[in-house]
Amino acid sequence: MKASEYARLWRRFCRNKGAVFGLGVFLAIVCMALFADVLAPYNPFEQNYARIMEGPSTEHWLGTDSFGRDMLSRIIYGARIALVVGILAVMLAMAIGVTLGLISGYYGGLLDTLIMRIMDGLFAFPILILAIALMAVMGFGVRNVIIAVAIVSIAPFARVTRGDVLAVREEPYIEAARLAGISNAAIIARHVLPNVLAPIIVQGALRVSAAIITEAGLSFLGLGPQPPTPVWGSMIAEGRNFIVMAPHISTFPGIALMITVVGLNLLGDGLRDTLDPKLKR
């Protein structure tokens, strides 16, 4: 793609106010995660039993939790887990799903039927329920959450990729490459993949927020990263027990989670409208 083409896409993206807002939120969360050590006013693990469940104050801007830990610091560190799980899980799902979709769509035949039926089987599972079952198999912890969330997100990537490969496969330039004696692997890598990339990127952007919500759901149920790791989902779960005395413990991590998800959804919608205008709603 030429530089002028990038500039045109960027201008189109910038016209969408929601998308720009989403990008801003995303960059802010990334900065929060990257510079957590500098930004967090306290150590997120440090307990202070003299000051448990205090509301917001000048010392603790977002109050303290039931162990007297600073809520703001825990929310800032929580952004790390949310982003790491969201982005790594989607990248893993994308790598596997796109490969399966490319093979399925390009080669067709029995292989296509086999792969796509397995994807149909995976697609039939409610995402969170499959993730819960996978956590039972693999055990709890950040790495396993990433794998579980990735597995439940493979099928949509495979489907989207296969659908577009089926259309691209019939294009004259693919036929020409085949006649020129270029190997199938090279055709897929050099000619098919670049032409089906836009909807995959869009799907990826939209999936990150779903991955973050799934991780938060697992953590809320106690199946995610274990305490005392600062995770938004388990912070919300902890606050649930003190909703009368200290509603801020659930409220603030929830707001952080909601802002992140709204931002990512708006960014995903914006990318879809920019890269794949035919899908514009």
Place this chain on the structure above:
Amino acid sequence: MTAFVLRRIGQTIVVLAIASIIVFALMRMIPGDPIQIIMGGEYSPEAEAQLRRQLGLDRSIIEQYFIWIANVLRGEFGYSYLNHTPVSVLLWDAFLPTLFLVIGTTIVGLLIALPSGIIAAIKKDTVWDYGSMGFAILGYSMPSFWKGIILIWIFGVYLGWFPTMGYVHPWDNPSESLWRLTLPSLTLGTFFSGLVARITRSSLLEVLDQDFIKAARARGVRQAPLVYKHALQNALIPVVTVIGLQFGTLLGGAVLTETVFTIPGMGRLTVAAILNREYQVVQGAVLLGVVFVVVVNLIVDLTYAFLNPKIRVH
């Protein structure tokens, strides 16, 4: 039409078979010997061999799968040693609260989504449009478990209007049941409405742009009958599909909502079974969840075919 229905039912059976293999394989991959989990610390080799035989664990893995499937088809999901109850009884008891939560959610969701989607489409690019779509994005971006806690705090604890937890069957006490289901249905319904409202808006906008609507407008048909009699009928077809596609997400949301409102449904049963390592219960619950989703999708697809003459004819 008959061919379409038969083909779609055939596909459903294939999907269910593959999903059942995935569930079975997953449960066999769980670390730890099920015999040890059931029998605890000390047991004789004879007792172990007998239970292994009883559970069919001495057979090959393929035989085990077919025995399990044959049992499932007869409605036998195994035995919960912790609850001293057949798993099928546990599943049925947990299925009903989840079913009522899902029905409540669908009603609340549609009551919010359809009017707001229609208003957003008719008044495109106005405050009404931005307001309803902003509400929709918030609806599906707020995690249901957090929204539930906030609703409990406001309407249950602060205002004291609704009970904050528990479940009552509709046939035991209809008004109490409705009362207790209101907050959970609102929690999940606002999430669901967010998705449906967006599709209603975009699909109605697309139909309103079509020639037959422009022609009707040119003939002097007024806005209200134009939208309600001509456009909406066509616009609702993709909405029905989305409801089916999102059903799995809804069921996942129900798991979390049940936990927040302590509703003894499928979600709570599954999570408790995982924590107690009761894998026959997990296996049954996950499979039932899949069947629920696949059957709803089948019904939606058949309804779609019935509504859409193009599919009906071919």
